Amino acid sequence: MNRIILLSTLFSFALVSFPAFASSNLVYCSEGSPESFNPQVTLSGTARNATAPTLYNRLLDFEPGTTKLVPSLATSWEISDDNRSYTFELREDVAFHSTSYFSPSRNMNADDVLFSFNRQLQKSHPYHLVGGGTYQYFQGMGMDKLITKVEKLGDYRVRIELAQPEAPFLSNLAMPFMSILSKEYADQLQREKRKSDIDVRPVGTGPFRFRRYLKGTTIRYRANEGYWQGAPAIDNLVFAITPDASVRYMKLKKGECDLVVYPSPSDIAQIEAQPDMELAEEDGLNIGYLAMNTEKAPFDNVQVRRAIAHALNKQAYIDAVYRGNAEPAINPYPPSMWSYNEDVAQYEYNPEKARELLEKAGYADGFKISLWTLPVSRPYNPNGRKMGEMMQQDLARIGVEVELVSYDWGTYLDKVKRGEHDMVQLGWAGDNGDPDNFLYTLFSCDSVKRGSNNSRYCQPEFESLIKQARRESDFATRERLYRKALRVFSEDVPVIPIAHSKVFRGLSPRVEGYVMDPFDVDNFYLLSVSSER
Template sequence: MSLKHTLAAGLLMTTFGVSASAQSLVYCSEGSPEGFDPALYTSGTTFDASSHPLYDHLTEFKVGTTEVLPGLAESWDVSEDGMTVTFKLREGVKFHSNDQFTPTRDFNADDVIFTFDRQGNAENPYNSVSGGTFEYFASMSMPDLVESIEKVDDYTIVFHLTRPEAPFLANMAMDFASIMSKEYADAMMEAGTPEMLNQAPIGTGPFTFQAYQKDAVIRYLRNDEYYGDKARVESLIFAITPDASVRYQKVQAGECHVMAYPNPADVQAMKDDESIVVMEQEGLNVGYLAYNALQPPFDNPKVRKALNMAIDKQSIIDVVFQGSGQIAKNPIPPTMWSYNDAIEDDNYDPEAAKAMLEAEGVTDLSMKIWAMPVQRPYNPNARRMAELMQDDMSKIGVNVEIVSYEWGEYLERSKDKDRDGAVLLGWTGDNGDPDNFLAVLLGCDGVGAANRAQWCNEEFDAKLKEAKVLSDQSARAKLYEEAQVIFKDQAPWATIAHSVVFMTMRPEVDGYVVHPLGGHIFNQVGLK
């Protein structure tokens, strides 16, 4: 064990008493959250640290499934035309408190209105706080969808929509829809510290926020006033450990109970170790390289196609995923309904790729490939992937420079319409609906936000918008299948891989469930 590792472990145990209490569950997480207000971000790292332990939503996903259950809304009614959704809110739900704030009332309709109004109303004073980039809200076309939110009484709320929206109830269970305390927001605005909503979070969730040391540790305590099933452990600790090998060492040493994103090369050894439990599940994910379709020559689909043909995806699967992934040909995973298996992938053909570039008048091309600084389920080693792509591109005369940034900065910079370079990113589904991949990541409303390819195709977008308003899944599936044909022809991405998700833990961990939507949820996890 390195000195650095020893000191880090010592700090963790000294500060939080990790090893002293069987009631403390320690999760070795892969990175620091960007903040604790989920609506401002799109990273699973941030959602794991905020949305899941600290907040609730109007609807919730049953852990381990995409089944929608009642949450802060105990029931709902959708009108026949699909244009109004009425939620009956749960009574008696308590918000957390901290040194700056003690709530004087329970959760009610005002909190729901505040949660969504701040994201879509430029006049709301919180619309620009902490950067004010509500990426999910914008990319999901919520400003166009929600005409108004009506408060009938303290515990009845009505969403008036401009059109039917098939995945609306599932969308309300997503991280961006975490319900915030209006009373807390008002108090912090009056105190001149509105940023505390993002830095010292107050929610209604199963854990309360206690402390955060950037790049080191996050501490939570059980919320004993939680309206639902109480957490099984007294405290939850995120030991922030970016290096997968170090995370594994900590699990072996008993310093962490659970870790995510093991190195693919280590998985077999973990499975062979009787003191380690490895869970696995096909991931509802895709990893991709997004070109910037607003910047020449990447505004030319034939150039993008040529570059795609230069990428040896099988080598990436072999070297980076080491058997834990499969080649991706579509922007949605094969386990998702509407997946178009009839589509043929771009052949790996460097000579044809080179000839296609020359036919388009592109020679001596230089480009940047952005490599993520963290492991994600859809990309366990972005730097190595970028290096393989760099080598592939050199074979067709394209010079590649690899760049990277700190994770939060990477996500922010990569949204820029003027971004220089193609960006390695990916997606794990939020709600089990194809719309969550196709519209959020590739729709016109996502340009400058979640649509990192900055690609707006009117024919593609029209099919997505038509599919949104239909209730018949087979009719929706046909439109999504047609949209995938357009995507493949236009090639805003190089689709790289779909991965298997592995979770590594100690045998005393009880009740952990691998969630298909990618979140790491510890509400009902205990220690034997």
């Protein structure tokens, strides 16, 4: 073995001395309903916050507020000399949740790790097809092709074999989709012929236990008093599902919510000015973009895509939609990411140039098309409808007639995954601090099949570059490959990068311990409240 990493002591920052049965409640105003309560089968940030930091743990995690890897369910790991074998030592003191529908008889062990990995990996696994057999993160990031074997070496020892070296592999293990589920619970559900319950009645090892969910209204969690890092300070955690950003602000103002996600840009100044409110902010590791379905005419023509890029007035959107709390994007990830490249094709706002390109492409008289507007408020696009109306006006100036379409969030994601759209507003918040998380997940040929590539873009040169980069261990070589890939991407312009936005949270002053996260995750375990209302 070429490296032995013993990191268990690094996690001591989280072993806080909260009282085990603190009588406190926190209401979190979220922006939407999760698609599922299993992060293996979800893609949205909405579902991520409702599952990964509340209900589950992973082998590794990120130190709160940073991109630094720290141990979680694994205490240490060894990497083989050829970088293709990873051996993990597991914690022996981690209990799964006891709920009204499941009582564990043992602690988390290697069997649970194998179950959680193999459900996504093996098509023959008894749970693989539960929910449809689609694991967009696992498959879209190529983990199904990368991992060749997950082997139990002992009750608390696991080895993972890879088909080839993979530079971002450890970081990927800290992402929500690699959460560890209970095999014992899965076995119980299989005996009871209720396997689908594993995704809707969750059992994890995280700081909170699931209580109940009223769709579109509330999610209720109870503190896991036996949590292996120590009981949370919050006794009851309630997600108040509130899609309208202005309503979230009013709930914060009235004291009905303690923590508000994604306040409207128009409310930011008011939150800052209120003595009984606090504002947390950070430059987001995100991208808002307009994707064009390159499998459909006219967007199979690169001249048309370039014309659309020249027709859109990004700065106007930033001024009106983001209220200035964003910067124009030229790459599909922000300048804070390593390998960011300013030496790429850039498309300034130029309607005359756009009309010339349409004429060259054979569309001098324009065309009719649909544009799907984001139905939820996200940092990368706070108001999809308003941006859609502005895009509609911009495109009308070059002879493109646009019909605006939208759906509820779950339907929107499902239809986009199936490639039913023409143009669609979407975006991405980084999950692990690596460019691979943007480029391979969103724009690889594999991700077309898995449904996370909204432009349906599959280009051989670009594909070769990003695959070389993810197999390369030398940082300078990886950076050079990604910068070259970004130049290819900019020439092809399958999506139009619109903006990198700041990320905000509104808080009650009684909330203590909140830390902004680069991955836009709210870590409720760190929080406490100063007093009851």
